Amino acid sequence: MSEEPPKPWDRDTRWRQGHVLQAETAAAFKLRNAIDSAANLVVVVSHDCDLANDNLDAEPDVEVIVGRLVATPNGNFSWGKAPRTLHLSMTRDGGLVTVELIATSKRLIPKRELAQFEPDGAFDLDGQGLAVLRSWLGARYNRSAFPxxxxxxxxxxxxxxxxxxxxxxxxxxxxxxxxxxxxxxxxxxxxxxxxxxxxxxxxxxxxxxxxxxxxxxxxxxxxxxxxxxxxxxxxxxxxxxxxxxxxxxxxxxxxxxxxxxxxxxxxxxxxxxxxxxxx
The missing domain is CATH 3.30.300 (GMP Synthetase; Chain A, domain 3)
Structure with a gap:
């Protein structure tokens, strides 16, 4: 029996900004949090328009941040106040959790390879959380300058x-x-x-x-x-x-x-x- 051909990356991809990789998927790509690998959580940060682009010559990769779950949120990292570190509220199986993302922990995953996996459906980022994530991602390159x-x-x-x-x-x-x-x-x-x-x-x-x-x-x-x-x-x-x-x-x-x-x-x-x- 012949093996099924690999799934292509197309405009109907299920991957969206704010989606979380399943633990097995993160392990397959060797994505581990440097501070606490046991609390590892990898979040997709590429924009939806870039994810939907099936021209893999123009947009070959998906950008992710290798983050982690933290027990207690730090208020100074909420709402995108700090450009390097974000504490983002998500739900996991309906319960509230806090994800720590650090801007320098971005990695790239080839779309052709990620197409073989599905997002972790246990996690959900609501509209407000997604707006915070997008604002924080842009803030690193658009910060206020003081004397x-x-x-x-x-x-x-x-x-x-x-x-x-x-x-x-x-x-x-x-x-x-x-x-x-x-x-x-x-x-x-x-x-x-x-x-x-x-x-x-x-x-x-x-x-x-x-x-x-x-x-x-x-x-x-x-x-x-x-x-x-x-x-x-x-x-x-x-x-x-x-x-x-x-x-x-x-x-x-x-x-x-x-x-x-x-x-x-x-x-x-x-x-x-x-x-x-x-x-």
Whole structure:
């Protein structure tokens, strides 16, 4: 009896962005997480249009990230806040799980070979999660740039680390952190000439907008307190304002002039386990 011919890759492929490889499939391609191979989870990150392209000369491969399951999400890695590491919520057999993806753990699988396998149907990524994944994938190549001296002063005062420590428990509440430095002007200020900083904390309104607003206001107060502590001299950086605003109320025109702060100081050596800077 002759063997069945290999399945071709065509436009009707079942593979989509956000799909998960079955454990046996990951093993067949020797894809193992470097930190915790026992928690291995490989996620497809190629765009659906690229997956549907059956011209294998133009699009021969599928891009994946070799991630892992983690027991507890880190709020600073949720909503795509950090460009290197993402903690993404998925469901597995109907139960919520957290997947850790690291941008430098991308790999390529030939379409001809992946065509012989099916996605792991136990995992599901909803529309919101898929939007977060797509935003995070693009953020690595489209990040906000702040003046060098402003970044140095943030690090010298340890304000960046303290803000991350405050915001980490509220990772699901605060979806985006925006900075407004000197009203958007890029200036390398001299010594004793402080930067003026505005902080905007954006939150999803959710099912109870009033409760979400109250919770976000409490985070604002915590941020203001740590700024008062860390910026006591008022010579490096001055906090001009800190406010919380719902995603539903943030106009596009306003968002365009704000710069997103993505906790980039947390990017450690490639051999390190990703996590916040301890102070």
């Amino acid at each position: 060098d001296r402003f970044v140095s002063r943030m690090a010298a005062t340890k304000l960046d680390a303290k803000l991350a420590k405050i915001l980490e428990p509220h990772g699901e509440l605060i979806s985006v952190v925006y900075f407004e430095v000197d009203d958007g002007r890029i200036v390398d200020r001299e010594k004793d000439s402080p930067y003026e900083l505005g902080i905007v904390l954006v939150y999803p309104a959710g099912d109870d907008p009033e409760a979400s607003a109250d919770a976000a206001d409490e985070v604002v107060k915590a941020v203001e307190r740590v700024c008062d502590q860390r910026l006591a001299s008022k010579t490096d950086i001055v906090l001009k304002r800190c406010l919380a605003i719902s995603e539903d109320d943030l106009p596009v025109s306003r968002a365009r002039v704000l710069l997103q702060w993505r906790f980039e100081y947390m990017t450690l050596r490639a051999s390190d386990h990703p996590g916040p800077v301890q102070t």
